[in-house]
Amino acid sequence: MRIAVIGAGPGGLYTACLVKRLRPHDVVEVWEANAARDTFGFGVVFSDGALGGIEAADPALFEAVTAEFARWTRIDVHYRDRTQRNEGYGFAAVSRHTLLRLLQERCAALGVRLHFGTPAPEVSRLRASHDLVVAADGVGSRTRARYAAAFGTQRQEAGSRYMWLGTDRPFDALTFAVVETEHGPVQAHAYPYAPGRSTFIVEVGDAVWRAAGFRSAERRPADPVGDRDGIDQVARYFSGLLDGHALWGNRSYWGHFTAVRNRNWSHGNLVLLGDSAHTTHFSIGSGTKLAMEDGLALATALHEHRTVPEALAAYETERRPAVERMQRIALTSLEWFENIDRCVGLPPDAFNAHLLTRSGRLTRDDLPAVDAEHVGRIRRRFADAA
Numbered sequence: 001m002r003i004a005v006i007g008a009g010p011g012g013l014y015t016a017c018l019v020k021r022l023r024p025h026d027v028v029e030v031w032e033a034n035a036a037r038d039t040f041g042f043g044v045v046f047s048d049g050a051l052g053g054i055e056a057a058d059p060a061l062f063e064a065v066t067a068e069f070a071r072w073t074r075i076d077v078h079y080r081d082r083t084q085r086n087e088g089y090g091f092a093a094v095s096r097h098t099l100l101r102l103l104q105e106r107c108a109a110l111g112v113r114l115h116f117g118t119p120a121p122e123v124s125r126l127r128a129s130h131d132l133v134v135a136a137d138g139v140g141s142r143t144r145a146r147y148a149a150a151f152g153t154q155r156q157e158a159g160s161r162y163m164w165l166g167t168d169r170p171f172d173a174l175t176f177a178v179v180e181t182e183h184g185p186v187q188a189h190a191y192p193y194a195p196g197r198s199t200f201i202v203e204v205g206d207a208v209w210r211a212a213g214f215r216s217a218e219r220r221p222a223d224p225v226g227d228r229d230g231i232d233q234v235a236r237y238f239s240g241l242l243d244g245h246a247l248w249g250n251r252s253y254w255g256h257f258t259a260v261r262n263r264n265w266s267h268g269n270l271v272l273l274g275d276s277a278h279t280t281h282f283s284i285g286s287g288t289k290l291a292m293e294d295g296l297a298l299a300t301a302l303h304e305h306r307t308v309p310e311a312l313a314a315y316e317t318e319r320r321p322a323v324e325r326m327q328r329i330a331l332t333s334l335e336w337f338e339n340i341d342r343c344v345g346l347p348p349d350a351f352n353a354h355l356l357t358r359s360g361r362l363t364r365d366d367l368p369a370v371d372a373e374h375v376g377r378i379r380r381r382f383a384d385a386a
């Protein structure tokens with residue numbers, strides 16, 4: 001079988017890697033518009049539930065990725081000069097650059113053909129020359145847009161704005177912080193992902209964003225930082241939390257989170273995967289995990305079904321319920337943050353409790369359980385193929 005993958009994010013690379021592991025004779029080719037070392041973002045969080053599947057499907061990759069993990073067990077809430085420390089959670093995070101490098105190396109070792117700095121050929125040409133085309137080209141997927149009617153795509157932009165930043169402030173917990181500016185609340189979500197490196201996502205309601213004088217900066221592709229004025233202003237707001245540490249960008253600009261849903265995840269021999277199929281608000285940190293789990297489900301479905309249409313139907317049947325559940329949780333979380341001003345003013349204990357229970361299901365116990373039987377099945381499948 002010949003398989004074309006559009007996009008070398010975590011979803012596309014993990015799919016390519018697992019297909020090659022299960023079906024070494026397939027020709028798997030990945031196109032990535034950016035250079036190999038060039039990507040957006042900083043660190044990404046994984047829940048423990050994601051790791052069981054990843055470990056079982058490819059222990060070598062699992063070992064390499066988990067060796068790079070920052071791990072912690074606390075959620076800290078900084079609000080009105082108080083820090084509430086909430087113990088008993090389980091988080092792990094890794095630099096997105098590192099994750100992609102490890103996935104690229106694994107793909108190369110398994111014989112996946114990788115083309116970096118090369119936008120994918122026209123999709124209709126790929127569909128004609130390949131048995132299957134995987135559109136793993138992210139939230140703004142042009143492939144999906146081209147067949148939007150067939151996929152039944154729905155896109156909904158959040159009212160609030162965010163910017164994905166990094167800092168050398170070594171956080172040791174998943175950290176939520178609210179700064180009450182004269183214009184209204186501005187909040188940050190921060191967590192460690194490597195020694196001396198933390199992700200710092202700032203989020204603000206549109207009215208506060210405008211009143212505070214933030215602007216949509218002109219995008220300058222040659223500038224590796226992004227919206228320098230915006231970043232400086234955010235650093236001033238959070239100077240107490242940053243405690244003298246730097247805040248930096250990686251082609252970072254203000255954006256709106258876009259919720260993506262599709263009525264159908266495939267159209268003929270073209271299939272959506274990861275953010276091109278579905279997105280979840282970053283406040284529940286699960287998009288990378290979901291994209292990789294999609295890859296695992298698609299690779300196993302291709303291995304277990306005789307035809308591509310059967311495999312694509314099985315892939316969607318397996319993934320849709322889990323994805324939609326996470327999208328519901330993410331939507332509730334997004335709405336809580338969009339309406340944060342309703343809770344700002346509560347005493348710190350009450351604010352802390354509201355934040356932690358905002359989705360009703362966001363405790364460690366509610367993260368998708370590691371289904372031991374499911375993991376065992378994956379391990380056997382990949383062991384048979386090895």
Ligand SMILES: Cc1cc2nc3c(=O)[nH]c(=O)nc-3n(C[C@H](O)[C@H](O)[C@H](O)COP(=O)(O)OP(=O)(O)OC[C@H]3O[C@@H](n4cnc5c(N)ncnc54)[C@H](O)[C@@H]3O)c2cc1C
Pocket residue numbers: 006007008009010011012031032033034041043044045046118119120136137138139142162163164201273274275276282285286287288289290291
């Ligand atoms: C602020 C923020 C914080 C986040 N934090 C987390 C987190 O903590 N944990 C988590 O799990 N997730 C997080 N996410 C979500 C996560 O980044 C995405 O869900 C994940 O990257 C999806 O992976 P993907 O492979 O589907 O798409 P992407 O990672 O978006 O990869 C798509 C790739 O396709 C390439 N591409 C696009 N068009 C073409 C083309 N025509 N030809 C070739 N290549 C193309 C792009 O260059 C890109 O490299 C966060 C997202 C945001 C915005």
